[in-house]
Amino acid sequence: MDLVARYATLAIFAVILYFIIDFIIGEIANAVDISTLAPNIKYYLCRLGIFKAINIYVSLLIASWFTNKMLDYLS
Numbered sequence: 001m002d003l004v005a006r007y008a009t010l011a012i013f014a015v016i017l018y019f020i021i022d023f024i025i026g027e028i029a030n031a032v033d034i035s036t037l038a039p040n041i042k043y044y045l046c047r048l049g050i051f052k053a054i055n056i057y058v059s060l061l062i063a064s065w066f067t068n069k070m071l072d073y074l075s
Helices: 002-031 039-047 050-074
Strands: none
16 A cells, blocks of 8 residues: 555656646746747757757756656655
8 A cells, every 4th residue: 555655646746747847848938939039040949959959858857857756765
C-alpha cells in the first residue's frame, strides 16, 4: 500500500509540474512577443533551430531533475 501511495503522489506531482511549466512558458511567450517588434528575427531564430535547441535543453533539464527526484523519493 505504501508503494501505491508513493506512485499516486508522484503522478499528482508530475501533473502539477506539467501545468506549472505550461503556465510559465505561456507567460514567457507573452513577455517576449517579438512578432510585433521584428518578424525577421523570429524567422531567423526559427530557421536556425534556436527555438528547437532551447526547447530540447529545457526539456532535458526538467526531465533529469524530475527523474532524480522520483528516484530519491521511491528509494
